[in-house]
Amino acid sequence: MALPPKVYTFLCACFAAMGAMLYGYDLGVISYVLEAPDFNKTMGTDDPDYIGFIVSSMLLGAFVGSIPASLIADYFSRRVAITAAGGVFIVGGVLQTACQNKETMMAGRFFAGIGIGMLGNSEIIKLIFRCLAHPSARGMLTATFQFFLGIGAIVAGWIAYGLAQTHKEAPIAWRLPLALQMAPALPLLLLSFTLPESPRWLMIKGREADALRALARLHAQGNENDPLVQGEFAVMKEKVEEEALQSQSWSALFVDKTNARKVLYGIILQFSVQMTGVSAIQYYAASVYKSVGFSSNTALLINSINNINALFGELLCILFVDKIGRRFPLIWGNVLAGSCFAVATALAKQFYVGTGSRGMGIGFVAVLYVYNLAFSACIGPLSWIYPVEMFNTAVRAKATSLTTMAAWIANFMIGQVSPKAFDDIHWKYYLVFTICGFTNALTFWALFPETKGRTLEEMDSYFRETHWFVPLSKQRNISSREREVQLAQGQTDVVVHHPTASEDAEKALHQGGYQHEEVSRFTPLR
Structure with a gap:
């Protein structure tokens, strides 16, 4: 018996979203690895600049990997891009697992980052989500990406936390968690061609019959005469023919005012995500929670529980994003994020001046839990849903590569400067995230139109006719x-x-x- 169309597309999304698990796992595991005694002995340094670069070299690699991803996707298809990225990521995973010094570790993180930039948190998988989804479920399907990212972080956190309890001083405490990050890459490397190809990509390549067949397979159990399939096919064909008359070069992203506006919005959105403080807290969780009175072991446990909290927020986004829309969660999620960091800043200051109490430490954890829930339900998933929705097929891969590169540069910046900032300005660093939460909300209210439901x-x-x-x-x-x-x-x-x-x-x-x-x-x- 054939699966209902939306169930089938959801399962395709789940398979592709294993790429998100790569990034989520890597995001979640590094804070535990940094606390492993044998890791620090092997790296031979406690310099905050070196530690920052060990963390952020993966993000620099992801920045480098974003451009090849778009080129491979445009010329060879989205599925080929997934396969290539999976192979590069495995190379990076092997280098990290077997490293004997900080230089090899940085090289492994960099190569893994290239794979992630092409795959796990690049737009290739999210492009597939957009192209496979029903219009009414596009947001839900794309939010699945962030949900699997959360699953990756949870798996990484609890594996690393368990090993820290049983083999804290042994190399396995950090080498095994790093080795396991390669597990989701194997099926993507070997089985990506079981995914249906993007109907829009097929249409661009002149394969109209294949495009219709792919649409029918995705949205009507193979029925090419289904009214929805015929309607989608007609609109898609008309749009692709229109885009064929337009320039598809990189310059088209900036010469055309509408494209330039959308690229700017995508870059603003991706930078805004990092300026809420999510990466600073995730990458350096142990240091953050130790600064408010918790032991290293308890700090890792707090972070592991917080990853579950985030997954619940991501589930809320999946359930409600296509009902509530994009604009409202982006605005109010950032207001809540800024408010949480305002409270966290005040509490962190008390510990810096020596007047912090156990209750204040618990309060600090509680507000960061609320922040993480708001981020995971309103900000993180929307930062991937919104950019790809904006662009037409002709420039989508190129444009989303640029917006993703902005995400990686912002992420790299936070990963690199955070250890030094925590050491030098302590609780005042949180003021940056407090202010940015509110300025983000104001920016979204002023500039970002609602895209829910539109094809x-x-x-x-729509963007041409919408006032800036x-x-x-x-x-x-x-x-x-x-x-x-x-x-x-x-x-x-x-x-x-x-x-x-x-x-x-x-x-x-x-x-x-x-x-x-x-x-x-x-x-x-x-």
């Missing part, structure tokens, strides 16, 4: 299912659908029996 093909016209100062815009929000209903009715132009699409309407898509209500056809949606 990938209409994003160019969003509160002055007259665009209305639409329901997550509205476009699917319109496509199934054959309304391939952007339309206004007055009654919001309902559960009954979605069921009718595959029955071909949706009844016409008050629909103004071919009226531009403003």
Whole structure:
């Protein structure tokens, strides 16, 4: 019996999201590795600059890996890019596991970073998510990426924490956790060609029959005559033909004002994520919690529990992002993040001046738990959902590589400067994240329009027609299912659908029996 279309696409997303586990595992494991006595003995240094570069060299590699990812994806397909990235990551994992000095460790982190830049946290997998997803489930499907990232962090944390309890002084305490990071890369290296190819990529390559077949396989159990499939195919074909007349070079990202605006938004969004403090807390969790009175062992336990807390937030995003949208969570998630760090800053200061208490330490942990929940539900997943939604097929891989490079540069900066900042300015470092939480929220309120429910093909016209100062815009929000209903009715132009699409309407898509209500056809949606 064939799986329902949305179940099938979700399972495809889960397989591809193992790439996110690579990054999540690496993100989660490094704070435990830094606390292993044998690791520090092998590295032969406690210089905060060296420690920072051991952490951030992976991020520098990810920055380097972002451009090859887009080139391979454009010329050879998304699936080939996944296979190549998995191979590079395994090379890096082997170097880290077998390293005998800090130089080899940095090289291993760098190569693993290249693989992650191409795969785990690059846009290749998220491009696949966008291209495979139903319009009404695009946000949910892409949020799965962040969910698997959280799973990777949890697995890494609890394995490393367990080994720290049983083999704290032994090399296995850090070598085994580093070796296990290669496990998710193996199926991606060997089995990525079991994924369906992107219908939009097939269309660009002139393989229209294959594109239709892929759409039918993804969205209608192979039925090429399904109304939704036919509607999607017609819109996709029209858009690809339109884009074929446009420049697809790198310069097209900056010459065209709409593309340039969207690239700027993507870069702003990715930088804003790191300026909430998430990486500083994750990479240096042991130091953060030890600074408020906890032992090294308890600090690692606190971080392991916090990873579970984050996974719950990511699950909330999966469940509600296509109902609530993108704009509201980005604004209020950052307000909450800034508020949490304001409290955390005040509590951390008490420990610096010597007046901190056990209760204050617990309060510090509690507000960081609230922060991590808000980040995981509202900020982290949206930083990957929003950028790729904005761009058209012709420039999407290139544009998202640029926005991802911004993420890696910001991440590299935080990873490199945080040890020195914690040593030199102590609790005052948290003020940066406090201020940025509120300025992020203001930026999103002013500049970022809602993209929920809109098709990938209409994003160019939508951004052209939306005032740059969003509160002055007259665009209305639409329901997550509205476009699917319109496509199934054959309304391939952007339309206004007055009654919001309902559960009954979605069921009718595959029955071909949706009844016409008050629909103004071919009226531009403003």
